[in-house]
Amino acid sequence: MSKKDSTEKIGKWESQVRKGMLDFIILICLEKREYYGYELIKAIKDTTEINVSEGTIYPLLNRLKNDKFITSKWVEMETGIPRKYYQLTQGGKKLLTNMKNSWKQFSNAVQQLMEEQ
Amino acid sequence: MNVDKILSDTVAKKIWHQYFRRVKRCAKPLKSNQQEELILEIQDHLLESFKQETGEKEAEKLLNAIDKLGDPEEYLRPMIADRLLSSASSTLNPKTVFKGLYYDLFGNIKSFLLSLAFSLGYLAAFVFAVLSILKIFFPDNIGFFINENGGVLVGIIGGESLKTDILGFWDIPLGLLVSSIIYLVLTRNLKVVKRGMTSPTG
Numbered sequence A: 001m002s003k004k005d006s007t008e009k010i011g012k013w014e015s016q017v018r019k020g021m022l023d024f025i026i027l028i029c030l031e032k033r034e035y036y037g038y039e040l041i042k043a044i045k046d047t048t049e050i051n052v053s054e055g056t057i058y059p060l061l062n063r064l065k066n067d068k069f070i071t072s073k074w075v076e077m078e079t080g081i082p083r084k085y086y087q088l089t090q091g092g093k094k095l096l097t098n099m100k101n102s103w104k105q106f107s108n109a110v111q112q113l114m115e116e117q
Numbered sequence B: 001m002n003v004d005k006i007l008s009d010t011v012a013k014k015i016w017h018q019y020f021r022r023v024k025r026c027a028k029p030l031k032s033n034q035q036e037e038l039i040l041e042i043q044d045h046l047l048e049s050f051k052q053e054t055g056e057k058e059a060e061k062l063l064n065a066i067d068k069l070g071d072p073e074e075y076l077r078p079m080i081a082d083r084l085l086s087s088a089s090s091t092l093n094p095k096t097v098f099k100g101l102y103y104d105l106f107g108n109i110k111s112f113l114l115s116l117a118f119s120l121g122y123l124a125a126f127v128f129a130v131l132s133i134l135k136i137f138f139p140d141n142i143g144f145f146i147n148e149n150g151g152v153l154v155g156i157i158g159g160e161s162l163k164t165d166i167l168g169f170w171d172i173p174l175g176l177l178v179s180s181i182i183y184l185v186l187t188r189n190l191k192v193v194k195r196g197m198t199s200p201t202g
Helices: A003-020 A022-032 A037-048 A054-066 A090-116 B010-027 B032-052 B058-069 B072-091 B094-105 B109-137 B168-188 B191-195
Strands: A070-076 A082-088 B142-147 B152-156 B163-165
Touching: A003 A022, A022 A037, A022 A054, A022 A070, A022 A082, A022 A090, A037 A054, A037 A082, A037 B032, A054 A070, A054 B032, A054 B058, A054 B072, A082 A090, A082 B032, B010 B032, B010 B058, B010 B072, B032 B058, B032 B072, B072 B094, B072 B168, B094 B109, B109 B142, B109 B152, B109 B168, B142 B168
Parallel strands: none
Antiparallel strands: A070 A082, B142 B152, B142 B163
């Protein structure tokens, strides 16, 4: 495998892993404070370098909301344009705790596997 | 939102209106209050993104912001299918069921297969209901028969003269009952389709 192929492969794999974590990342962000859509995607992009089309965050937020893991509220802005803020529910907090535990177990297992070799 | 207060360039205004015509078209299957909320949220997003863009020309900045947001036909489809299927599952409204399945059909392969399987299930329910009603008009050709060789024949049967109609007109209530049960079971389990829907994770 050439160096270019390897870099491409790693790039693709990283992107898949990061995108697969989006639900988890959204919940982590919302644990700290409430966010509106654009602000949330910007925070995710800045910290994780996930390169997804910004619109894809909305179906995810919608599903998390339907499943009652997050809730939303409209806040009237000074400009007169209302803004929709998302926040974590009690159910979302429980889900996040479970996800964090699973993530820790999984990453520890992978780490252990790497150290054994 | 009055875009004229935000954008001064006519080209940029045109781009904005064109984009939101597409958003509105995509959001049409939703209830009017849901449509309104969705449009407001997308407008807020696009406006924020537009403000963050560097550049001099408004049209160029707006096009960049739109490019980052994506095509509404792509990113709104799973969200609309999700909302329709949630609503269908609780209201049992057939119109909402089919709209939801139609919107979901063009997601990823998994959602396509699940939607297709559910659609075939609904087709079976429809066939049972239609056959039950047609039994009234064609009692000798529709039903659950046994032919002279002991073979079982179900559905629309023609040309078999020596056959025994096992259920007779009981076919009608039974067919309608089976049809209703299939419809109820499928509709209450539409969440299975929702789970397979397109996500940004692909």
